[in-house]
Amino acid sequence: MHSNHKNTVVISVSGLTKRYGDLVAVADLNLEIYKGEIFGFLGPNGAGKSTSINMICGLLRPDAGEILINGTSAGREIKLRNRFGLCPQEIIVWPRLTCLEQLCFIGEMYDMSAQDAKRSGVSLLEQLGLAAKTHALAGTLSGGMKRRLNICLALVHDPKVVVLDEPEAGLDPQSRIMVRDFIRSLRKNKTVILTTHNMDEADRLSDRVAIIDNGRLLLTDTPENLKKTAGIGDVLEISLLSQHGKALQEALQHLGDMSANAILHGECIRLREKNAIERIPLLTSRLQEAGFSITEINMRSNTLEDVFIQLTGKRLRE
Amino acid sequence: MRLGGVIRKSLKEQYRSFWLLLLTVITAPFFVLVYNLITQSYAPVYDIMVLNQDEGVISATAMPAWGDSLIRALYIQESKGWKIIQVKNREEAAAKLKSRKADLLMIIPDNFSNSMSGLRDGKPMRPFDLEFLGNITDINYMVSAILSYSFVSDFVTEKTGIKPAFNFIETPLGSSGQLSDFEMAVPGLVIFSIIMLMLTASVAMIAEVENKTMLRLKLSRVKTLELMGGITLVQILVGFLSVLFTLCAAAALGFRFQGSMALAFLIVLLTTVSIIAFSLFIAAFSKSVTQVLIIGNFPLFIFMFFTGAMFPMNVTPWFTVGGYPVSLISLMSPTHAVSALSKVLVMQQGFTGVLPEIIAILLLCAVYFATGIWLFRKRHMT
Numbered sequence: 298m299h300s301n302h303k304n305t306v307v308i309s310v311s312g313l314t315k316r317y318g319d320l321v322a323v324a325d326l327n328l329e330i331y332k333g334e335i336f337g338f339l340g341p342n343g344a345g346k347s348t349s350i351n352m353i354c355g356l357l358r359p360d361a362g363e364i365l366i367n368g369t370s371a372g373r374e375i376k377l378r379n380r381f382g383l384c385p386q387e388i389i390v391w392p393r394l395t396c397l398e399q400l401c402f403i404g405e406m407y408d409m410s411a412q413d414a415k416r417s418g419v420s421l422l423e424q425l426g427l428a429a430k431t432h433a434l435a436g437t438l439s440g441g442m443k444r445r446l447n448i449c450l451a452l453v454h455d456p457k458v459v460v461l462d463e464p465e466a467g468l469d470p471q472s473r474i475m476v477r478d479f480i481r482s483l484r485k486n487k488t489v490i491l492t493t494h495n496m497d498e499a500d501r502l503s504d505r506v507a508i509i510d511n512g513r514l515l516l517t518d519t520p521e522n523l524k525k526t527a528g529i530g531d532v533l534e535i536s537l538l539s540q541h542g543k544a545l546q547e548a549l550q551h552l553g554d555m556s557a558n559a560i561l562h563g564e565c566i567r568l569r570e571k572n573a574i575e576r577i578p579l580l581t582s583r584l585q586e587a588g589f590s591i592t593e594i595n596m597r598s599n600t601l602e603d604v605f606i607q608l609t610g611k612r613l614r615e
Numbered sequence: 616m617r618l619g620g621v622i623r624k625s626l627k628e629q630y631r632s633f634w635l636l637l638l639t640v641i642t643a644p645f646f647v648l649v650y651n652l653i654t655q656s657y658a659p660v661y662d663i664m665v666l667n668q669d670e671g672v673i674s675a676t677a678m679p680a681w682g683d684s685l686i687r688a689l690y691i692q693e694s695k696g697w698k699i700i701q702v703k704n705r706e707e708a709a710a711k712l713k714s715r716k717a718d719l720l721m722i723i724p725d726n727f728s729n730s731m732s733g734l735r736d737g738k739p740m741r742p743f744d745l746e747f748l749g750n751i752t753d754i755n756y757m758v759s760a761i762l763s764y765s766f767v768s769d770f771v772t773e774k775t776g777i778k779p780a781f782n783f784i785e786t787p788l789g790s791s792g793q794l795s796d797f798e799m800a801v802p803g804l805v806i807f808s809i810i811m812l813m814l815t816a817s818v819a820m821i822a823e824v825e826n827k828t829m830l831r832l833k834l835s836r837v838k839t840l841e842l843m844g845g846i847t848l849v850q851i852l853v854g855f856l857s858v859l860f861t862l863c864a865a866a867a868l869g870f871r872f873q874g875s876m877a878l879a880f881l882i883v884l885l886t887t888v889s890i891i892a893f894s895l896f897i898a899a900f901s902k903s904v905t906q907v908l909i910i911g912n913f914p915l916f917i918f919m920f921f922t923g924a925m926f927p928m929n930v931t932p933w934f935t936v937g938g939y940p941v942s943l944i945s946l947m948s949p950t951h952a953v954s955a956l957s958k959v960l961v962m963q964q965g966f967t968g969v970l971p972e973i974i975a976i977l978l979l980c981a982v983y984f985a986t987g988i989w990l991f992r993k994r995h996m997t
Contacts, residue, residue, distance in 0.1 A: 356833065379836055389827045393631040394624065405620035406835035434631070450831060 304331040306368075307458060307488045308353060313362035315348050315512075322348045324512045326362065333484055337503030338492040339601060341611075345512040346492040347386060350460050353490070354381045366458075379407060382456035386463045386492075388443045389450075392436030396422055396446055399435060400453045407454035414453060421449040424482075426475055441468050448476065452483075459483060460490045465498055477502060496601040508605060515608045520601060527603040531573040535566045535580065536593040551587040555580065562612075617837050621845025625819070629849055639815045640857045643808025644864035650804060651868040654797045661697045661759040662717040664708045665689065669727040681731040682723040685770055697762055705748075712749055719759035720748040721767075734775035789873070789962035801865045802956035806924040806949050808861045809854060809886050813915055816850040816891045817907045820898035824995050832996075839992035847891050854887035874963040882955045885973065889948035889980045890918075895987025899994050922949035939971040948983075951975040 306329045313326035323345040330336045338346040351357035353364055355371055364371040366380065391399045397418050404414025422428050425445040430438060435446060444467055451459055461480065465473045480502055483489050493499050499506050500520045507517040516523060537545055548566060549556050555576065559568035570576050573596055581591055606612060629636055669682025689699045700717060702708040708720040724743050733740040745767060749756035772779055787793070820843065823829045832842060866872070872879075897911040919925055921944055928950070932940030944950045955972035958964040966973075 354834065356830070379834070381834060383830070383834055385827075385830060387827060389830055391624070391628070391826070391828055393628045398624070398627065402620055402624045403831060403835065406617055406832065406837045408617070408836055454835075 304333060306330070307332045307366070308490075309365040309368075310349075310353065311363050313349065313352055313364065314360050315345075315352060315357065316360050321512050323352070323359075326514050328507055328514060328517055330488060330490060332488050333486075334504040335480065335484055335489040335491060335502050337499040337506040338490070338509055339494070339496060339499040339503075339506050339605070340509035341494050344494075344509045346494075346509055347462060348512075349509070350383075350462060350490065350492055354383055354460060356383075379454075380457050382451035382454065382459045384448045384451035384459070384461045384464055386466065388440070388447050390435040390438075390443055390446055393434060395432045395434055396427055396438075396449070397431045399446075400449055403450055404453045409454055417453045417455065418449070421452055424479055425449055426472070441472050444468060445472065445476065448479070456487070458488045458490065460492075462492045463494070464491070465493075465495065496605070500601050506601065508601070508608060510605070510609050516604070523601060523604045524599040527599040527607050528569045530569045530571040532597050532599065532603065533566075533568050533570060533573045533577070533580070534593075534595040534597070535568075535584070535591060536564055537566065537584065538564070538590040538592055545589075548584060548587065548589050551583045551589075552580065553583065617841045618845050621837070621842055622848055625846050625849035626852075628822075629819070629853065635815070635818075636853065639812070639853055640860055642811055643804065643857055643861040646807065647801070647804050647861055647864045647868065650800055651797050654795070654800070659696060659755075659758075661719070661755055661762065662700060663689075663697045663759050663763055664700045664702045664711060664717045664720045666702050666705060666708055666720060666722045668725045669723050670725045671728045681728040681774070684774075685723060685727075685767065688770055689766065692766065695762065695766075697759065708748065718749060718753070718755040719763060721763050722746040722748070731771070731775060734771070734777055789964075794961065795869075797868070798870050799961070801870050802960050803924045803953060804865070805858060805861055805883060806886065806922070806952050806956065807919065808857055809883065809890050809952075810915065810918045810922075810924060810949055812850065812854045812857065812887065812890050813894050813897065813918065814907060814911045815853070816847070816894035817897040817901065817911055818904050819850055820846055820894060820991070821901050821904060821907050824898075824901075825903045829995055839988055839996050842996075843895060843988050843991055847895075850891045850894070851884075851888055854891060855884065858883050858887060873961070874959040875965065878966060878969065879956060879959050882952055882959065882969065882973065882976070885976045885980065886948055886952040889976055889983060892980055892983035892987055893948070895983065895991050899987060899990035918947055918949055922947045923953040924949050937971065939975070945975065946979070948976050948979045951979075 308330040310329075311327050313323055314321070315323040326345075326349055338349065340346050348357065352359045353371075391402070394402065397415065400418030400421065401411060401414040404417060405411065409417070419428075419431065422431055425448060427442060427445055427449070430442060435443065438446065444464070448461065448464055451461070464480065465476055468476060477498075480489060480491070484504075491499070491502060503520060505517060505519055506523060508515045508523070516526070518526075537548055545564060546561060549559055549561060552559055552566075552568070555568055555570065558570065559566050561567075577594065577596075581594070584591060602612060665686055667682045667686060669680060671680040671682070686699065686701065689697070693699060700711075702711070702720070705720075705722070708717070711717045712720060722745070724745065726743050730740050730743040745764075747760050747763065749760065751757070771777075823832060823842075862870075893914070894911075897907055897914065901907045901910055921928060923944075928944060930942040930944050932942045934941055951972040955969040955976075958969050958972075962968075
């Protein structure tokens with residue numbers, strides 16, 4: 298992964314807070330985002346990712362804290378707001394304009410010339426697989442196409458900072474690959490802020506990830522470093538069916554020396570072991586002797602979800 | 616140029632909403648057609664009941680019954696717009712009046728023939744009482760009463776030979792004497808068509824908020840004035856088309872253009888601008904098309920019924936400015952537009968005659984725009 302710790306700080310946030318009555322949506326957020334990196338905000342729904350992004354973009358006024366864009370206090374300066382390209386989580390397009398028309402329109406709203414806006418629009422549509430829909434009304438596009446158009450609208454004016462809020466949501470696998478490759482290509486001359494609750498998306502794309510939950514920033518580091526904090530070894534996940542009326546909780550008692558590293562999640566035992574593959578025969582025989590049927594065994598490396606579970610005690614999607 | 620971009624975008628979206636555009640543009644011409652059909656098929660006839668209590672004149676040689684003579688004369692002149700219904704008693708007549716089966720009851724008194732004979736013979740007579748019964752708040756009663764009073768007065772003068780105290784001469788101003796009911800209604804219908812633009816313009820303005828595309832615009836460099844100015848200009852064009860079709864429909868149905876067409880057009884154009892500027896208020900307080908329709912109904916109702924567009928309004932002015940009355944309804948631009956159009960199309964007045972109205976409309980345009988844009992920006996763009 299590409300690390301930019303020694304690069305210029307593009308966005309600096311300190312003490313950022315936002316309250317809605319008694320609810321603290323974002324609490325004392327502190328972070329720095331470097332030029333040319335893909336910075337991921339990872340957290341479940343309602344964690345405060347979109348609120349944080351809206352404050353950084355200048356769409357929401359924080360209750361406390363400061364935001365610096367290239368060293369200048371952002372406040373609600375329109376000029377600084379213009380430097381962002383926002384691809385919101387919701388699909389926001391003009392249904393009665395064609396793809397190219399709305400790209401040209403938005404380009405003109407950022408003071409691009411008609412020619413430049415058209416050139417930029419055509420290029421973006423091609424890069425995101427929408428060349429055939431250049432002159433199609435946006436209202437006639439499929440959901441996946443609209444989402445890709447959503448991304449194009451964030452980029453037509455060549456912003457230096459691009460904010461992508463759940464850019465892969467609703468896309469088919471092929472489109473997801475196209476969008477991911479596209480996002481990676483943005484790194485050459487832009488800073489990308491990515492918000493997602495999809496750990497896979499954050500892991501594959503981000504240079505650094507900030508894990509957020511309940512409005513608080515829990516941890517920020519590269520995906521690799523974050524995964525190391527979850528523990529050494531591979532993760533074994535064994536799905537069970539109980540027989541003879543035994544409670545699944547009893548299964549943990551039959552793991553012997555491995556029970557210390559094991560937890561039960563629903564019908565699945567998850568444990569972390571070095572050389573896990575060698576331990577599988579012993580584990581399975583003990584569980585079967587105890588009267589449990591094994592329906593599935595999975596072995597994998599640490600994921601960001603493991604990190605999240607370790608930090609919060611719950612899954613990303615709970 | 617951002618303003619140009621907004622105008623081009625709004626134009627494209629407007630003509631691609633074909634059915635909405637069509638509905639906006641043909642609503643007023645449709646009203647003109649319907650109104651024409653109603654007025655053409657309806658020539659007003661007033662139902663006048665007559666209760667003849669005349670006892671005639673008792674003399675040695677004859678019994679002239681002037682009451683019967685009057686009734687015969689009324690029947691002969693039914694082409695003047697009334698229908699005579701003879702009744703036998705007051706109660707029967709009152710029942711018909713209450714159930715709106717007649718407009719007026721005229722009671723010929725018992726001493727009618729005596730009075731008529733005396734007047735013919737030059738004798739000084741006590742005036743006879745000609746009684747009218749009816750709903751005095753009903754315009755049909757008022758017209759029936761005027762027609763009946765006028766006819767009876769002429770009848771008495773003619774049959775008795777008495778000279779009237781004065782000659783009544785009526786001179787219609789401008790073309791007011793030549794206009795049909797339909798032609799008199801056209802200025803109001805044109806203003807009505809402009810008022811109807813209030814809702815459609817607000818819908819166009821609120822579309823960006825409802826579709827959430829305002830988020831993209833807030834991040835861009837476009838200013839509120841540029842955005843709303845561009846949308847407004849396109850709505851003015853739509854309004855202009857609507858008025859043009861309305862006038863064409865009126866002309867096709869027999870409306871004769873009197874007075875200065877250019878001046879009438881200027882008044883209509885300024886009123887269109889003012890109504891669309893007012894739409895900014897409705898858009899400022901709405902977040903969706905549904906809210907526009909709910910919130911917008913209130914000012915729409917006020918503008919339709921309290922500006923003189925549908926029927927005349929007489930309001931005591933608060934004060935005057937250079938002789939021009941200013942009252943509560945002066946805060947609404949159609950009030951001045953109706954007055955100005957009537958002056959131009961009926962009284963054939965020129966520019967100086969309607970200058971106060973034009974100034975009033977221009978002032979209101981400026982106030983509506985400035986306040987509307989400020990409100991819209993405060994509520995939707997910050």
